[in-house]
Amino acid sequence: MTDRLIEFVGLLRDHGINAGPSETIDAAEAMVALGISDRKRLRSGMAACLLRRNGQRTVFDQLFDLYFLTAEAPQPAAPSTPESIDALRDRLVSALAQDDSRTVTELARQALTELGGYGGLGTGQTSGPVTTASGAGWSSYLTMKALQPEDLVDRIVAGMSGTSQLDTTVHTIEANRRLTEFRAAVQTEARLRSAQLRGTEYIARRGVESSTDQIDFLGAREQDLAEMRRLVHPLARKLATRLAVRRRKAVRGRIDLRRTLRRSMSTGGVPIAPVLRARKHGRPDLVILADLSGSVTGFAEFTLHLIQALQDQFSKVRSFGFIDTCDEITNFFTPGEPPSLGTAARIIRSTNVARFGSSNYGEAFQGFLDNYVDALGPRTSVLILGDARTNRTDPNLAALQTIRDRAKHAYWLNPEPSRSWSTGDSAAHAYAECVTMHECRNVKQLTEVVARLLPA
């Protein structure tokens, strides 16, 4: 069991959960104290010992299932006469309507057996020992494709008690949530069986979803974005408090010589009480320049949330969007309300951010300088968000240089991995020489950037 634990911790580290030796010792003690017969309890206990932040639990659960549930992993049911898909769906509807979790798990298992096998599995042939080479396996994707559980929502809702309008809407939301659970159950089951076929190691390294803070902005899906939104807000808040602290520290101890001498008149010219310079109520200004083009859709969606969050925290934020020209988009955000879906599309429709629709950084920077240069001042920080892919047009470094010179700071967050900067049509390195550019592919890196930009 010790070996298994060490191996498990090693895998966790591969997936970005850095548990040290002391945590491993704790986990071992937990295993002794809790016993290993009750897997659920063991899972809770080991999570308490090995995890350190929210968002790691999903990955942990997947790996835990692989490592500690395989012993009781279900044998694929002998391929019997396949029940018709409709009958299976009927049973699923009634199980989900009653929230009968045991039956749901059972059905997930059965559905996978009947619908999810490929390469000779589950098709009625007695499959011999399967090797990696044979290409056989279990797929939750195939299962879902055959089962089409999305169409079942209405029937599940009908299966739950309650008739009023309110009941129906509430039940629809609930039914969707239960379906998500069912989908997760099928996925877990598929992973477990694949692990049996291919060996735990293989699946654990390839088939585990990464935790939310490590999902690439560029490839993010709708459900990831929702999770990311939750992570972005505290970051903006952090950024704001950092700036506030810095202001407070900076205003101490400057002596106003003129007023000190003036006051010393009453003591015969001896400056007994020094007068401190009055605090200037300067607020930091923030100007955001955001690429809204199609190549960075996932990022743009996230960018809007970051802009929103920053506008909530700072009093003076002006936001500008650009694709091939630049226009102000500050008013698209209402304080305290997350941008609704499709805000990006609405912006592109109703403002002048795009003329031709493919990004042109040089034009956009020039446009900003021509029309909005008054937004920049000696206290302004400029934040540029984009991938620096200019479609082989003139990058117009001079314009960026001017922007930087007119502002106090300028930072660039690039959602592409730094190794692909300056490949193809990217002008990232040229720009990076002018403005500090940070690779910012996921929430984790954003966190680091925020911490580095503004050391406490």
Add this chain to the structure above:
Amino acid sequence: MSKFFSSVDEVTGRLTEAGYLPSLDIATAVFLAGHLGKPLLIEGPAGVGKTELAKAVATATTSDLVRLQCYEGIDEARALYEWNHAKQLLRITATDNESWDSTRDHVFTEEFLLARPLLAAIRSPRSTVLLIDELDKADVELEGLLLEVLGDYQVSIPELGTVTAVRKPFVIVTSNANRELSEALKRRCLYLHIDYPTAELERAIVRMRVPELDEALGEPVVRVVGALRQLSLRKAPSIAETVDWAKTLVALGARNLTGNVVRSTLGVLLKYQSDHRTAVERLGLLDPDLPSTTRGKP
């Protein structure tokens, strides 16, 4: 050191008696914290019962609860100890014909030490639960201070020496994750993330906290709250709000949960206007009697 609990089941049983229904994660983490003698760091959204858990553990183990509420700018003198300068001065002036050495030795003794929560918890001979609440609100420096207390259960006082715990307290640290706590601190703790409970558990909690609520209402109440949590809101309702809402419904004498009742009491659950609007829209709570201009306003 005496263990606080002897098994996970005992934790569940005794916390339930104390009026707190723990999930399996919570019960296991509490048991391990007591068993391994490590502090328990609890994170999670506001109102899911982090502080309540500390209180319940204190009640369940018949321990004293020592609470350190953190805030921005809290310092050593507020958290650990300070010297009672006034009393020290009195002592010095009261005995004028004493030598310097003996005065010095007398002035820095326990008599003149004002123990603040951390030191009080360490020195207490009784069984103690130390709650360090909302640590994310305090500055980073305080974490450094806590490392010694949480790691070795001791406090170094330059004038006195090191005070070691007579009896290790059960330490619970809570945080709303507004700020990332330092790795060093996290390494010394067990970690527990409390999330919104399952529908079943939440029903049980509502039943326990608001027994007056109509039996038939418990189910829909929890389900509506669950649906609200699925919407994308700025601040999803937590258990505290569910309980408040149940109490509100009792006070109003509501028999069944109609759209009207939900809409008029939405303020108990949601604290932002934009959230109200989202909820009204998505749950179809529009009042058909109202003229369309006022629609959408809670």
